[in-house]
């Protein structure tokens with residue numbers, strides 16, 4: 001890109017051809033469709049094969065319209081309750097901002113269309129190249145919500161979806177039946193102002209491990225609450241989960257300094273579609289210069305063996321060792337979420353989470369487990 005930042009409209013216009021080409025590349029891949037399970041309840045092996053081949057899968061129509069409406073209502077409430085600017089105790093309407101009692105700040109606010117991480121040493125320096133930061137329209141707000149954390153505490157519908165049987169069966173198929181949680185974050189890409197996420201690979205701990213493989217750093221789901229478009233979606237470079245650590249600045253330099261990489265594809269979804277993306281994939285999203293909202297409920301899972309004995313990384317400030325107690329406390333959120341879901345959807349067959357099998361009664365969702373398991377659960381995330 002040129003050194004002078006383009007305006008929002010200029011960036012959108014200059015990206016059109018790349019977006020069209022990306023859509024065509026995505027359409028040629030064989031990794032999307034309904035979430036199918038086999039006779040034993042396991043994820044269908046064809047899906048698993050396509051996931052491991054490309055590093056991602058787009059599951060269509062997993063979450064029905066009514067549940068999406070509940071998730072949107074909760075997310076809207078959370079966005080509206082965000083502090084008006086970093087450090088403020090009030091929202092845009094002057095009411096007390098939400099989440100002031102959380103041990104971890106639940107909001108990341110940024111300047112419109114900015115890239116908060118690219119070219120910085122934040123998050124273990126995993127975003128080495130800064131994205132283009134287009135100049136927003138003159139009516140843009142000073143700050144916009146970029147990320148929201150702690151969804152299982154703040155959003156009842158999000159806690160329930162965290163216990164979704166098809167999604168947890170997928171986590172078991174990819175990471176084994178003793179899979180463990182990673183973290184969650186809601187990416188908010190508001191029309192015309194949403195920020196970018198610079199090219200990166202998520203994992204930071206296992207690249208040099210002797211037993212490193214394509215599954216070492218787990219995967220993330222994204223539940224899409226609105227249709228995604230090539231202009232506002234997450235983009236991935238297929239197959240890069242197998243490539244080891246990638247020299248991102250070299251890739252961008254080889255593309256004439258342009259962040260619109262020629263082999264990347266957008267994750268195109270309808271509301272209720274869910275993507276599973278391997279955390280080792282090279283991925284990014286551009287500043288949202290389009291008129292369309294994207295809200296992606298993002299949460300990940302790991303193999304137990306990737307996490308046990310590791311030291312906290314990425315956004316975990318305490319650098320604690322992930323011992324059995326820490327892992328069990330964080331994994332209990334899954335057990336409580338399964339029960340919260342069962343109470344809301346009594347006719348659905350619940351997922352049986354192996355690490356908590358036969359202990360379900362200890363982890364029923366209610367005021368007690370809200371305090372002991374859910375409150376400030378995100379201080380116990382298992383980031384690697």
Ligand SMILES: O=C(O)CCC(=O)C(=O)O
Pocket residue numbers: 187197202220233234283284285296298
């Ligand atoms: O959804 C996005 O725009 C970014 C997602 C991402 O970087 C991640 O899940 O690691």
